[in-house]
Amino acid sequence: MTxxxxxxxxxxxxxxxxxxxxxxxxxxxxxxxPLIVLLSLEIMLNGANLALIAFARxxxxxxxxxxxxxxxxxxxxxVVVGLGLIVAISRRNLDLxxxxxxxxxx
Amino acid sequence: MIVAAWICLLSPLGAALLITLxxxxxxxxxxxxxxxxxxxxxxxxxxxxxFALWGDAPHDxxxxxxxxxxxxxxxxxxxxxxxxDPLSTMMMLVVSGVGSLIVAYSVGYMDGDDEERRYFxxxxxxVFSMLLLVQGGSLLLLLAGWGLVGLSSYLLIGFWQERPxxxxxxxxxxxxxxxxxxxxxxxxxxxxxxxxxxxxETVFARAPGLASNHWLVNxxxxxxxxxxxxxxxxxxxxxxxPDAMEGPTPVSALIHAATMVTAGVYxxxxxHVLFELAPKVEDLAAGLxxxxxxxxxxxxxxxxxxxxVIAYSTMSQIGYMFLGAGLGSYANGMFHLMTHAFFKxxxxxxxxxxxxxxxxxxxxxxxxxxxxxxxxxxxxxxIGALALVGIPPFAGFFSKDSILAAAMHDGWxxxxxxxxxxxxxxxxxxYTFRMLFVVFGGEPSAFVREHLIRGRRHGHGHAHRxxxxxSMTATxxxxxxxxxxxxxxxxxxxxxxxxxxxxxxxxxxxxxxxASWQEAVSSALAxxxxxxxxxxxxxxxxxxxxxxxxxxxxQRVLEHKLYFDEAYDLVxxxxxxxxxxxxxxxxxxxxxxxxxxxxxxxTRDVARGVSEAQTGLLRTYALAIASGLVVLVVVFISxx
Numbered sequence: 001m002t003x004x005x006x007x008x009x010x011x012x013x014x015x016x017x018x019x020x021x022x023x024x025x026x027x028x029x030x031x032x033x034p035l036i037v038l039l040s041l042e043i044m045l046n047g048a049n050l051a052l053i054a055f056a057r058x059x060x061x062x063x064x065x066x067x068x069x070x071x072x073x074x075x076x077x078x079v080v081v082g083l084g085l086i087v088a089i090s091r092r093n094l095d096l097x098x099x100x101x102x103x104x105x106x
Numbered sequence: 107m108i109v110a111a112w113i114c115l116l117s118p119l120g121a122a123l124l125i126t127l128x129x130x131x132x133x134x135x136x137x138x139x140x141x142x143x144x145x146x147x148x149x150x151x152x153x154x155x156x157f158a159l160w161g162d163a164p165h166d167x168x169x170x171x172x173x174x175x176x177x178x179x180x181x182x183x184x185x186x187x188x189x190x191d192p193l194s195t196m197m198m199l200v201v202s203g204v205g206s207l208i209v210a211y212s213v214g215y216m217d218g219d220d221e222e223r224r225y226f227x228x229x230x231x232x233v234f235s236m237l238l239l240v241q242g243g244s245l246l247l248l249l250a251g252w253g254l255v256g257l258s259s260y261l262l263i264g265f266w267q268e269r270p271x272x273x274x275x276x277x278x279x280x281x282x283x284x285x286x287x288x289x290x291x292x293x294x295x296x297x298x299x300x301x302x303x304x305x306x307e308t309v310f311a312r313a314p315g316l317a318s319n320h321w322l323v324n325x326x327x328x329x330x331x332x333x334x335x336x337x338x339x340x341x342x343x344x345x346x347x348p349d350a351m352e353g354p355t356p357v358s359a360l361i362h363a364a365t366m367v368t369a370g371v372y373x374x375x376x377x378h379v380l381f382e383l384a385p386k387v388e389d390l391a392a393g394l395x396x397x398x399x400x401x402x403x404x405x406x407x408x409x410x411x412x413x414x415v416i417a418y419s420t421m422s423q424i425g426y427m428f429l430g431a432g433l434g435s436y437a438n439g440m441f442h443l444m445t446h447a448f449f450k451x452x453x454x455x456x457x458x459x460x461x462x463x464x465x466x467x468x469x470x471x472x473x474x475x476x477x478x479x480x481x482x483x484x485x486x487x488x489i490g491a492l493a494l495v496g497i498p499p500f501a502g503f504f505s506k507d508s509i510l511a512a513a514m515h516d517g518w519x520x521x522x523x524x525x526x527x528x529x530x531x532x533x534x535x536x537y538t539f540r541m542l543f544v545v546f547g548g549e550p551s552a553f554v555r556e557h558l559i560r561g562r563r564h565g566h567g568h569a570h571r572x573x574x575x576x577s578m579t580a581t582x583x584x585x586x587x588x589x590x591x592x593x594x595x596x597x598x599x600x601x602x603x604x605x606x607x608x609x610x611x612x613x614x615x616x617x618x619x620x621a622s623w624q625e626a627v628s629s630a631l632a633x634x635x636x637x638x639x640x641x642x643x644x645x646x647x648x649x650x651x652x653x654x655x656x657x658x659x660x661q662r663v664l665e666h667k668l669y670f671d672e673a674y675d676l677v678x679x680x681x682x683x684x685x686x687x688x689x690x691x692x693x694x695x696x697x698x699x700x701x702x703x704x705x706x707x708x709t710r711d712v713a714r715g716v717s718e719a720q721t722g723l724l725r726t727y728a729l730a731i732a733s734g735l736v737v738l739v740v741v742f743i744s745x746x
Contacts, residue, residue, distance in 0.1 A: 029725055099723055101724070102721065103722065105720060
């Protein structure tokens with residue numbers, strides 16, 4: 001069964017979600033500041049969340065919404081860890097530049 | 107009877123385990139007594155089994171007893187099963203009877219050795235293995251006993267492990283015996299393949315069906331003969347036996363004279379059905395026996411170690427047994443085996459008394475004049491020597507001459523063997539009495555005087571009085587009596603209980619059944635030639651009327667034992683070492699080591715190349731993931 005969708009078609013939601021995801025991905029790939037990278041990650045996650053919720057409404061299935069809640073919780077904890085790392089890096093007076101943090105080079 | 111046979115088999119094993127497990131909890135002497143007791147129990151049980159068997163009807167004298175099946179594979183099953191029949195009881199009596207005497211003798215001989223307990227544990231293991239060999243109810247158990255006697259022989263030859271020569275001798279014996287074990291195992295595999303069983307009665311019942319396959323029956327008989335030849339120190343695998351004299355003297359008496367080395371004869375008699383299918387191999391066995399008896403007799407003439415002389419005479423006497431068994435005169439071979447066990451154990455043990463009194467000296471050139479100082483030992487040795495040469499009424503006369511008579515009845519080949527056997531009796535008389543006159547005759551040598559007379563006067567060197575402790579002299583006396591009367595139980599063709607007893611298991615072949623005149627001629631000639639040998643030895647070594655003839659070349663060849671050791675060294679040892687060196691130099695660095703280091707280097711190179719991809723740049727990773735994802739998506743969409 002389908003719930004009546006108020007507002008635009010599901011494809012519009014997906015277009016916005018794809019736009020958000022692409023913006024975030026570009027940010028992750030192009031920006032050097034870890035703070036901005038983290039921010040862009042959040043935008044990607046939100047794009048994905050939007051798609052989840054749009055499909056959930058379209059299918060009339062609550063699971064997608066619950067999943068989006070879980071993603072938010074994960075995103076929040078990720079931000080905590082990521083910001084913590086960034087604070088630690090700046091405390092050591094290291095450059096806040098992801099290209100210079102390459103101690104894991106083989 | 108079956109219960110007695112099982113006790114007979116297991117009692118020495120029990121003694122060995124007990125001595126091993128108790129460790130220091132048992133005194134050294136206690137270990138000796140325990141081992142002697144166990145061997146005596148075996149002997150009593152063997153007697154019980156023998157008399158019970160005697161009570162049975164002659165055609166009903168084979169009793170099998172299986173405890174459990176320990177190996178099953180398809181149709182093939184092998185159980186722990188023993189066989190009590192006339193042949194096995196005869197061997198049981200010899201092994202446990204002579205064995206218990208020799209173990210008792212060891213109590214005195216090994217007194218004071220640091221590791222008496224180990225010695226008696228090994229000795230008990232040996233008696234057990236030998237009983238397993240003769241009592242086993244299938245060829246598989248026979249082979250198991252066969253291997254175990256090889257092992258205990260190895261352990262006992264190398265008993266004095268601080269002597270490098272003893273270790274080398276033990277290894278030599280083990281390797282040569284392992285060769286025989288291997289050929290025997292191959293023969294057994296063929297038998298399993300073609301008869302589906304290793305149980306005696308099944309194999310012997312089905313074997314005649316294989317007779318049309320000449321290759322097969324010849325190979326099986328050859329494999330068994332290989333085992334017999336290696337164990338019994340016949341040509342061409344004889345070189346280990348003289349070296350085996352590195353072991354303690356009672357070991358030489360028990361293993362390398364009385365019981366183990368005669369196992370080859372037992373094997374031929376036990377599997378005579380298989381050998382009769384391959385008459386060529388039987389002739390080969392007889393021929394090898396004849397060649398060995400001549401060769402060993404010649405070499406014994408120049409040996410200077412008292413135990414080695416007796417060892418070569420053992421080889422020579424087993425040659426007679428092979429001659430008898432190969433001709434099909436099985437009962438005579440077994441009879442000679444029995445009398446030989448008596449007089450050869452006696453000779454070794456009397457020699458042991460001499461060696462014991464002379465603080466371990468074995469070189470007969472240093473001995474002399476012992477007759478006056480050790481009269482009882484002299485008498486025992488003399489009885490053993492007369493029995494060995496075959497002078498009536500001593501034991502060897504009755505058993506050896508029947509074998510010669512059997513040879514006489516077998517065509518031109520038989521006459522050839524007969525001549526060799528007769529020449530052997532002359533040599534036997536010569537080398538035996540050469541040893542006797544050199545060791546016991548004449549005036550005491552300086553060496554002997556120093557050890558026996560001075561040692562006694564000052565009351566040191568020997569804790570006991572007389573010629574040896576009671577355990578040694580008493581057992582020697584018993585064996586001397588047996589060597590005297592042991593032959594009287596058969597005097598072919600007038601009186602043949604041994605042949606009758608063994609007829610159910612191994613009937614004498616018709617062509618080895620000599621006529622009475624042949625018996626008489628053989629006996630007379632063998633007796634005369636034995637006496638001639640004795641007289642020659644007397645003239646040369648006692649009266650010194652004749653000088654020892656000098657043929658430098660012959661003597662050198664004989665002292666080198668016909669260069670068998672050197673030949674084996676050249677043919678087997680050196681090439682093996684050369685090939686091993688080659689492998690060390692070429693194959694090891696290139697193939698074995700090379701493959702390992704190559705593998706390691708390759709892994710390292712690959713890892714280094716792959717690690718280039720690990721830039722540490724976070725954004726590269728992200729790009730890689732993203733582009734990978736894009737590729738996946740494109741692929742999935744386009745495929746759909």
